[in-house]
Amino acid sequence: MSVAYGTGGFTGHPPVHAHRPPRDCPVCGAGLQVTRLSCDACASELSGVFESCGFCGLTDTERDLLRVFLVSRGNMREVERHLGVSYPTARQRYADLLAKLGLEGAGSPVAPAGPAGPAGPNEPEQSREDVLAMLARGEIDVDAAADRLRQVG
Structure with a gap:
């Protein structure tokens, strides 16, 4: 396992590059939902259906x-x-x-x-x-x- 020091401090995970998630499904074109969030600082993860931001899909x-x-x-x-x-x-x-x-x-x-x-x-x-x-x-x-x-x- 590689060790990374990112904005969240020591994470024990490889560095994650910030990419904007797609807004629409590449298979059928329907809107995608945010269903998982994670914390870089403690590696906790939350799973569920979260409201997405309309501005987040902007280029x-x-x-x-x-x-x-x-x-x-x-x-x-x-x-x-x-x-x-x-x-x-x-x-x-x-x-x-x-x-x-x-x-x-x-x-x-x-x-x-x-x-x-x-x-x-x-x-x-x-x-x-x-x-x-x-x-x-x-x-x-x-x-x-x-x-x-x-x-x-």
Whole structure:
């Protein structure tokens, strides 16, 4: 048995390379479930069905796009500059990312639900980008953002 000193300290196991697990079954295409977790520090293992993270299946490029979008507070011009592509291409990549996360329909209006309630007849409606930008700034929480995004669909 080889001995490894990883981030979890002495483990007695060979070093494990961090790979992202696939989201879909390579045989039938159905979604995969997380069923086993392990601790590098003490070699304990847990078995069961665990909720997976929708963001965990993103590629490094998609995570980078999401990070830039959030850091730039939803400014697509900054995303465009970071990617080194045209504005329409940046918007399309962002729309593709939303679709992969199950938030398709980017650009569809969402009625704001602030303290005064939904938008009145003279108030402008928000887009999905506006809602996600509010989430990135901490103005609303994840549940409120999800509710607003569902109203569009």
